Amino acid sequence: MKSVTAIAMIMLAICATFAAVPLCDASSPDVRLCEVNAFGSDEGVSLHNYGLSDADLKGYTVTDNPSKTSNEGSISFSQSLVIRPGETLTFVKERVEGSYFLSNHTSYCNGESGVTVSSDFALKNTGDDIYLFKGGTVVDCFLYGNVTKPSVYDWNGQTFTVKDGFVAVRNNPDQASAMAWSNMKEGMIHEPFDPDRQFDATVSPFLMPETGGIPIYDELSNAASSVILSMYILSSDNAIALLADLAKRGVDIQVLMPKNLPDFDPLNDGGKLKYLSESGADIRLITGDGRYALVHSKCCIIDGETVIVMSENWTKDNLNGKKVDDPSKGEGNRGWGAIVRSTDYAEYLTGLFQKDFDTAYGDVLRYEDETAGKPSKTLTYVAPKDTVELESYSAKVTPVMSPDSSYEGIMHYISNAEKRVFSEQQSIGSNIADAEYISPVTGMCQAKKTGADVRLLVSTNANVGNIKDVESMGIETGILPQPYLHNKGIVCDDTTLVGSVNWTWNSINNNRETMVAIHSKDVADFFASSFLSDYDRSTGSDLSVYFSEPPADCREGEKITVTVDTIQSGSFTYTWKLDGEEMHSTIKRVIIEASVGEHTVSVTVKDSSDREATISGSFRVSESSAIPDSMEGLLVYIAPVLVVLIGIAAVMVRIRGGRRG
Template sequence: IIVCALGFVYLSDWSDADVPDIQLYEVKPTQTDEGFALINNSGGAIDLNGYKVSNGTGTVSFTSSLELGPGETLIVVQYDDESPYFLSRDGHPYKKWGVSGIAGDNFELDDDGFALYLYNSSNNIVDAFCYGNAAGDSVHWTGRAFAAMGEQSNAFAVRASYDKAEASAWYRWGTTSNVFDPDKKFDAEVSPFLFPECGGIPVFKALEGAKDSVYVSMYMITEPNAIACLAECAKRGVTVKLLLEGHTGGYYLDGSSDYAKMLKYLVESGAEVNVLTRENESSDDLRRYYYLHTKYCIIDGETVIVTSENWDTYNFTGKTVSDPTEGSNRGWGVIVKSKDYADYMKAVFDNDNSKAYGDVFGFTHVYPGTAPMAITYTSPSDQYPIQTFATKVTPILSPDNSWDATIHYIDNTRKRIDMEMLAISEEYFDAAVESPVSHLIKKAESADVRVLICMTENRDKVIEEISYLNDNSKIKVGYMSHPYLHNKGLVFDDTALVSTVNWTATGFLTNREVGVIIHSPEVADYFAAAFDSDFEDNYDSEAERYVIEASTVLEISILGAAMIAAAAAILLIDRRSRSL
């Protein structure tokens, strides 16, 4: 540890031997039981006398002898109001400041953001935690602050890594703590496919072959034939478990919808269906994720299917499409055969599907009294040929590591980046804000960067953001409306990313999202070829502005022309707007 004249400790220079003996371990930012926890990482007991925690305006100080044993933790709060989560966990003792030799002086955590600093008994800063809208501290904290979690009784941050002081070293309690590791690669056989061309047929066929178990984590699964296929699996003795998002448009706590009735049929067929939601409209919202935005399934403990698309009536038609402009959504998917990757994703599923955190409930609990709607499975008769490639894959998750992973692969690209993206947040177009967009702009100076985005209804903002890219980058950007661009896929040189992650704050930091990096030139070229076709149809390299159909985007006619010139569109989406 390097200590400067002012007593600052450069935390970014920690090595394994430099990790402080006492560190911040948990932080509860809101409600009456707000506070923090310390942990002893040393091999012996340490007296906390002389230690203090400050938020810049107030301090909690340890004013008398208080030993913390090796590996022990201690929660410190002002009020010990009944808490079923932060204060009532076995093996997590707590003390109140103002008593027991712990003094509090004007110490209060701001719900919107703050920075905490831990001082040792020599009055040196040895640890830090930045939260919400707090500005990053380049001396004591690296990079962006830990994302705000909302005012929930189960919302507190937990330390996952002790050798760094940055957002990736922390996770929200109840989520997972998978720090991005570019060297984590599982051997796999990978079969790529495209929407709308495939009509969901590769998924149907994989489910038909399930023998032991099917676990599905999905934002929305509304195609009757997809639900019927899962029901058939359950009826023939396959263990079928689903975790579904409970706040999808029009379906929240609406037991009278056809969607709910089909799910009730699935339950009666023997499947377990859980919903990530709040218990009822008047209960506290304890959701760990802003949205469960995943789109994956695990089959027989050895196969994982990841797509950018929901299993809905638009994508799972069971019919192949030769001309994608005649289909519905543009999306990518992969079948990954890998026991190690399946084990990894099963652990994620089990964590998210747990009822221990107050946000997962059985379907019949959420939708009491819903009558089943009988549905019959029809196996698709169309054939969709797929190729399989031996390769390696790296798991990507939000909120765990998708931000770090995205920036890593952008920065390490040498020749090409092709991206199809549904949504990009407005704040990422601020030149002063580090974001994947700023890294993409920088990379375009040395590599060929091409982007296709979805057109938004907000035409003025679209043009504004297009002007920003035209003025500040060498990115080649076009828009796509047919088929509807719902993809969130990228190709980085000889690596491909298939994912559900929109480039939004929710997509990276507060949703549960899933992606998979495929380290395969063949798979990268497969998706790049599809991108080439899409790009050729939607980008004009000779035109100063892109040609957009007037009937699709701007209801304007200029001198009777059927087509008008407009800037290439970049999708603007607010963190609380559509995220499908």
């Protein structure tokens, strides 16, 4: 790494304060809030027993005010009501026919089994705070929307955003924070993170852009019965052509993609996906106003036994079919991928996919219906000329999905790491970089406290302010200049997380994302080696500039072009100075015509985050009649030769003259 942020020993003490904070101590009750329905006539809450023994709800109270003596409403229990280990009970003011909230668990209304839901118990749509009391002590809370953080209980970070038509569902009982909750509705399968859910597998890791997507073409070419694809962007002509060929051979092809994207429109891609649809593939588009904000997965299931999980979209550059040894020379992004051979894991993901693929929930459209009457574009598959041989390793794999379990899974593996945490992230959200949040970054701090080697690499597009916040917590952070870092991978000791989950609020809480935790030292070492190589080529968070066209010597009357570039991307302003004379510009290139003599040109580059860097260079302008510098050295060598040649010529003249006489 060219520039590493200096980390003082005091940072270790700062990191110690960011360790994952438990919700309650060991003596705290095991009953917690686990669901909140803030909209509709069936508004209410659910309680779950996370303990190992029965719990009696008598003596508990749910209020929407941190003070039990307030005039706001409450749910109370006047007689014994036992909630068993692992059981969830739901409490509402009234039942509503067909309610999704009431369909999942045993429910109670006002007056049933000693349950009292006061008439003034109401949850505001714009935001409210809900508290669970045992006796006179607050043991849990949930904050959403526009509400002030209370002083009576330690809620971590900003409030949760509950979406209309959704139920807020808890994923992590050990934290009181927005990150520990997600929005669920009918048609979504809630699968909390379970570190003990491990499937036997054989795993072949690979890198992008080094492999050029060749392993993907190899696996697809061998498909015999089915291909299931959940993909954010599918735009590679060659990949689409191969899928079309498979469909024509009778392979069942199912593709799920988001409908509305800012940088790709699947309905207007020049007819490529239309050709795939006409070839027999079942393509469906999911809207962003239903169950998920985005389907952002990069996942493929082949023949019910092989799963490809990766960080990269199936675009022309990423799946270019060219093998390269130097990643900075490749056409695609920096990304990680894994071919996972496991029928159990494939079956698990297939179940989730088919639920997402279902049109019954109003947010999935059939591609053929949306493109009726549009022309198609015939494509021809061209097999890559290069070959890639992958190593395979025995492993266990654990599913990690958004919005259900990605936060808990990522936090689990990072916070428990003892030797190393290496992470490559395209972007870091402001709440992830906030020291007040229990987040993957504060989890890295916890791992650092235990002595683990902790490092983070981000892309050139990552928010500078957020990078600075991460660095201030003592995490060594670098920026990878080339190739563009689109990765979302993490190595935690001997476990590697590969997939599509970005470290942003939307990716963790609102999107459908697919990630896999691979438990294998060999696989972890493979990706760790790549990470360390990338880290050695990275820069610090300071703005880095260089002359892509440096100032060059010239002759009087000639013009020279000087161009400056940055390692980072973004918008910049340029302050050029020639011999002290200043000029401001938004253009990175200047054309200079200067007088005879020595000159100095400098440029100060400033970005939108007020980072700035200055670079300077000198050049000389010679008189137009003067011999250029490039000729001066040549004359030093030519002059003696000329003297010899002149001498030989003189002798020859004398000889010729003598012969004439």
